[in-house]
Amino acid sequence: MVGTEYSAEDPRHWFVDPHTMALRGRIAYPFPVSGPPRSAGQGAWYTVSKDQTTLHLWDLPHGE
Template identity: 50%
Template sequence: MYWDYEAAFVDEDTVVAGTTGCDAGLGTARHWLVDARTMTLRGEISYPFPVRGPARPVGDGSWYTVSGDGASVSVWELPASL
């Protein structure tokens, strides 16, 4: 497994990073929450529908993704508990 070339800093402590390149044959894109200070995994992000490509930063704890069919964009935010 390897990380994608692009990731999204969603706040000063958190990165949403993907493994979409090496996951290409495994189905939908996978994104992960990573602690930016310690570089430890906080966990895998579970989306309610397929997304593709990298997560893109919006700011203030938010990022966006493109739907699996490329027809729409969704904005996501970090849970308050993080």
């Protein structure tokens, strides 16, 4: 998981294969997110709301 949101209004997060560093696709969220993806372990990650009052926990759909 990598982010390309440093100066973008709309952060973009991407799946990257850690073995080959090949781009696997962009993450589509059900609502706007803010900041970089941060590791939450076991294939999960979290984002923090723009006002930093809410933490959103994410993971891949089962089987991905």
